[in-house]
Amino acid sequence: MSFPEPVTLVDKGLGNTSYLVDLGDGRALAVDPCRDLRAMRDALSARGLRVAFGADTHLHADFLSGARQLASTDSASVLASAAGDRKFDHTGLRDGDEIDLGGLRLRALGTPGHTDEHLSYLLLDGDRPVGVFTGGSLLVGAVARTDLVDPARTEELARAQYRSVRRLLELPDEVAVWPTHGAGSFCSAPAGAERTSTIGAERAGNPVMRARDEDAFVTELIDSLGTYPPYFHRLGEANRRGPALLPRKLHIPAMTPPAVAAVQAAGATILDVRPVPSFAAAHPTGALSIPLRPAFVSWLGWLAAHDRPIVVVREPDQDLDEVLWQAAKIGYENIVGELAGGIDAWTAASLPSISMALTEASPNPGIRVLDIRQRAEYQAGHVPGAVHIELGDIAEAADRLADAPTVVMCGHGERAMGAASILAGHGLTQVSVLDGGPEEWAEANGQRLESGP
Structure with missing residues (x-):
């Protein structure tokens, strides 16, 4: 490869990765930049680069894009799908369009599924494909969810995702896979996965690729979908309009x-x-x-x-x-x-x-155990008899819960304290938070964790 590997900028909170490609002449390509550009600016400064191009693979639902900000502050050219109908200056691309980056080329590949207008970007060194920015299409060990555009279209978009992923897997084995969504993302990336991969590795090891046909792929994908934050419903349109420009320093009184x-x-x-x-x-x-x-x-x-x-x-x-x-x-x-x-x-x-009681695991057979983890976490192992209400649903469910002695648990205590604060705000007065997780509670109470619903 005649250019350095892209710089990966991982947002552990959102589970996403942005990329910087050194174009070899002091300029850089930024792919799926986040609105918080602090880490990207540090990486640029350390390498003496400026952003010439900011490319978005799709209308993100889980974060606001920083591409418009880069256009304003760095005079970057924004590259994005023409079908996205963005309301700010950008170069609209369609399947097969290419951008000359100055020695390297970027080819747009239409890969709908995660969103309608989704593009992947194939990076070419001459005629040799070296890597593909897959956004929310092919992920490491997974594919991204297809229920964010419209729940009624989940199956339709899952079928489009199947075709898009199959198209990507026709690339040569050695082509690098650089996805945006990764471990920690609510867009369906598995926990613990690597951030990048290769086409050959995904063709051989991606579990969803083992589905026997399109119908099986669709069923497996839809069955894997969990809940996601309500702000996902707003940000796609906000990215279409263009996020408001922000100063370098944010301030509140x-x-x-x-x-x-x-x-x-x-x-x-x-x-x-x-x-x-x-x-x-x-x-x-x-x-x-x-x-x-x-x-x-x-x-x-x-x-x-x-x-x-x-x-x-x-x-x-x-x-x-x-x-x-x-x-x-x-x-x-x-x-x-x-x-x-x-x-x-x-x-x-x-x-x-x-104050809020923070309790260690101890024998307490009469107390109500409230497990507020995500469904997949709960089903993987929970305390027998635990009441399961996901943290995102606590506010809605709080008024239905009797004010009884309750210990709230998650994995370590942070999410449980959030749930407890909401319950207290709804008038429940006998709530404590477990300093630990289900394993500690089950052991203290002589139990074994149960799996399943």
Whole structure:
């Protein structure tokens, strides 16, 4: 290969990968850049590159694209499907169209399925294909879900996905596979998978390729589909219109505790991003717990409204930029401020606060066990008799739950604390959070985990 391997920029929270290709003359191609361009800018600076092209494989549902931002700040040319009907300047491509990158060429391949207008991009060095950016089509060990455009069209798009993947697998074995969606994505990538692969490896080892025919492929794909955050319904159209341009530095004001209490009374959400033990010790009454970590962004988009003001509570050593940029990636521009002085200032002002019991696994046969993990996690192994309600459904289900002694569990405690904070907001007063997971609880209670529904 006469050019360096693409730089992979992994967003562990969203489970996605953006790519930078060094074009050899100080310019670079960015594929599926995210709106949070900090890591990409660091990579560009370290290599002395500037982005000349920003290519999107599809209208993303799980993050806002950074391609329009790169066009504005870096004078990059945006490459995208002509069928996407984007409402901002771009070069619209159709199946078979090619772009001269200056020595390398990029060929658009129509690969509908994940979305209608989905393109993969084949990178050619002369006439030799060296790699293909597959976006949400062929993934490592999987293919992407097909129910995001319209649930009524899931089967239709699954059949299109079958044909698209088969087309990609006709490429030579040595061609690299560079997908966007990867482990951690709600777009159906398996946990623990590698981020990149080759056509030969996927032809030989991708489980969905072992389906005996198209019907079996469609059945297997549809049966594997789990739930996904509600913001997925909005971002495709937001990417079509073009995300709003952002400054290099995001900023929110510090608000006094009385000011925060006033906006909360008017309908704002107090979002507490502190670690689980800190939230358990004390937090503003009614606050929503979503600890700041890589998965923060997905749960923000699942649990907090995008159209109500949000005020952040954090520890002094937590990075406010990280909170704001993670939120911006999924279009949450409704964070109006942060609590000045944090929880200490709140309690000093004698404003309402509560604690949440954080419990170790111990014998407790009479307590209700509430498992709030995803369906696949629950079915892989759960405490006998556990009530299963996914975290994303807790708010809707809370009013149906009797106020009884309850321990909430997930894998480690972060998601469980989010669920507990929602339950407390609905008036349940006997809730505790397991510091640990189902294995610890089952062992302490002399049980074995059960699998299945």
